[in-house]
Amino acid sequence: MGNEQGIQDSSTIVRRREFPLLGPYVAPRTPTERKLAEIWCHALGMDQVGITDNFEELGGDSLLAVGIFADLEEAFAIAVPIAALARSPTIELLAKRIDELVARRT
Numbered sequence: 001m002g003n004e005q006g007i008q009d010s011s012t013i014v015r016r017r018e019f020p021l022l023g024p025y026v027a028p029r030t031p032t033e034r035k036l037a038e039i040w041c042h043a044l045g046m047d048q049v050g051i052t053d054n055f056e057e058l059g060g061d062s063l064l065a066v067g068i069f070a071d072l073e074e075a076f077a078i079a080v081p082i083a084a085l086a087r088s089p090t091i092e093l094l095a096k097r098i099d100e101l102v103a104r105r106t
Helices: 031-044 062-076 091-105
Strands: none
Touching (some): 031 062, 031 091
């Protein structure tokens, strides 16, 4: 939001999260991993997220998780329980879980 002079109020600016990758970057390999990486990057405000990076260690929290899981439902047309993130905290693990859920649906 800007004031009368058109200057943006700094309290409304979404700040980019600055977290270093925790290990070597491992690029997404499957369509599911690529979509998850896109969703996580958007939610975390990052340019790149590897499939072995841990959601919480990248600064993810329960509020971000709710938004991510809404995006997952839209992207994959399945309901993924938020608890799945605790058991599958990386893109690699969560993608496997999503692929299992999608396979069961068909």
